[in-house]
Amino acid sequence: MQNESGSQGVSRRSLLAMIGMTAGSAAMYQAMTSLGFAAESGYTGPIKLDGDAKGASVLVLGAGLAGMTAALELRQAGYKVQILEFNQRPGGRNWSLRGGDTYTELGGATQKCEFDSGMYINPGPWRIPYHHHAVLDYCRRLGVQLEPFQQLNHNAYLHSSKAFGGKPQRIKDIKTDFTGGVSELLAKVTQQGKLEGAVSKEDQEILLQALKSWGALDKDYTYKAGHLTSEYRGFKQDPGGGLTARPIDSEPIKFTDVLNSRLWRSLANFSLYEFQTTMFQPVGGMDMIGKAFAKQLGDIIRYNAKVKAIQQDDKGVTITYEDTTNPGPTVQATADWCVCTIPLTILSQIELNVGAPMQAAIGAVPYASSVKVGLQFKRRFWEEDERIYGGISYTDLPISQISYPSTGYNQGGKGVLLGAYTWNGANSYEFTSMDPVERVRRAVEFGAQIHPQYRQEFETGISVAWHRVPFTLGCAGDWTEDARKEHYDNLCQIDGRIVLAGEHASYIPAWMEGAILSGLDAISRLHKRVLAS
């Protein structure tokens, strides 16, 4: 899968050799990383569980992506598999809310999603990096259609309530003016000979050329209003046709204002490896992935099953659970082995006879706080008025960001925005503490500071605060480095007949890739154990 990129005529290896010769080893390492040789995903293709399992049985707890991956592959390898799932639907946090859905959070507040047909919000995962090979491969194998998710839209906004009088700035302006200002300064320092010793004479010449092209500097190495900078940051009036053709240059923002606005802080969201383009989303909602798994698995998933106890002995594993549609009496299921993907928030409360190290690990992971709010508007004003097609605006307001739909562009009609997305920090807890109606109302109030059209166009909204989600009691495992050192391996080790999986048993917490890779790793070890037993 990693060696399919020969379409340009130059193989990646020969390209790397070229870069290595001309630019030195640091550049080569950087190029290697970006081309996917140095920092490779653990996923190398469909798992192979060779050898006869002799009809061994496995109970999988949880029909999220980790559990369904494990179940699918174990069944394929000849195991008898059954899944117990708390919800009445598959997917777990792989979830979409659509018009007509109802959702009751902890505390009892019920929301009915009033979105129009075809509109949805993904309360959990919502984007797939190109390097999440396992998610992409399962999407391909299960026939889940993908479309691009816009992470970076140069025409979306960066907004600070404390800068530019609270007026949102286009990402392209901040990005270009920041790069331009830095380039001009660095060029000045270079020309003054202040880099002597750090950069060779010859390299200084190259650096100056690079700064000119990277930062949109003129022949005197200055960054200033003109046609050149407008080619980067856009024009005050774009070039046109006929008598209105003449473009008018735009005016860069003063460098000191760019710096003091702190808006550059959000630029990392477009540089970090996990957010680099291309990103994807399933057509029609993230839950298409969970549904595609469940379609394959059919009736081996038992829904509405609330696990009460997990007991193992030298003969097998017994799961005691309650049918939530008939609360009170408990039911027991048995199997030779168990793959448990129950979130640690919940597993830590379930009677479970594993050794002390795993038990300690289960109790060592706090869960992150996160809140999302979906807002439906009468018209796609962000496209019609502001020419924002997909992407994300970042703000210092408590809503943190506004994400525009990466689908259905330029056709008019209604649209649903992600109107708030918090991750840990005070505001996330504060939003969680509100009732769902207040969360939506406040997301609209804050969003109106960036898009005044909110006030006219807002129709309906829905909110999900992950600490109040009945099936997770939190968003995702929030490991610290210390906790990982002490507990991670103990969490992942097979304990007797039980192995844990899920995003919490991965180094990519909160991502679907972590859940799937964890499920695959768990069953490959379990399979070896079974063959050896």
Next chain:
Amino acid sequence: MFKIQKRAMGASALVLAAVFVSCISSASAQDAANPSAEPRLSPTRVFAHKSGEALFNNVCAACHMPGGKGAAGAGIYPALANNPKLEAAGYPITVVLHGLKGMPPVGKMMTDEQVAEVINYLRTHFGNSYEEKVTAQEIAQSR
């Protein structure tokens, strides 16, 4: 409990009025309009509330629910109301500062004074009556 909730609602109504009047950043608008009001949303990533009541309503209530009544889904959030584990102050201090199982260490986003305030509030409300106060100094020593 009824009284407490009424007070909390009154405060948020004031806050709302302030936001409607001037559409600037929430916290600054609230503070300007009513310096004694507690913010509903803090201006930074740490909690800005001063009183134990406001801290409880904006932090603890996220999971343990208004009135500390707890909740149950696939797992539970224990009720803080009528909770005998609060008798020994060291227990809530440890839990707030260091977390417990899935519970995050929310005290890391509070000052010593705030942690003391919220624990003193909790230990004297919702059917808990443990009048002996914990001090910010005790909190500092337990971090």
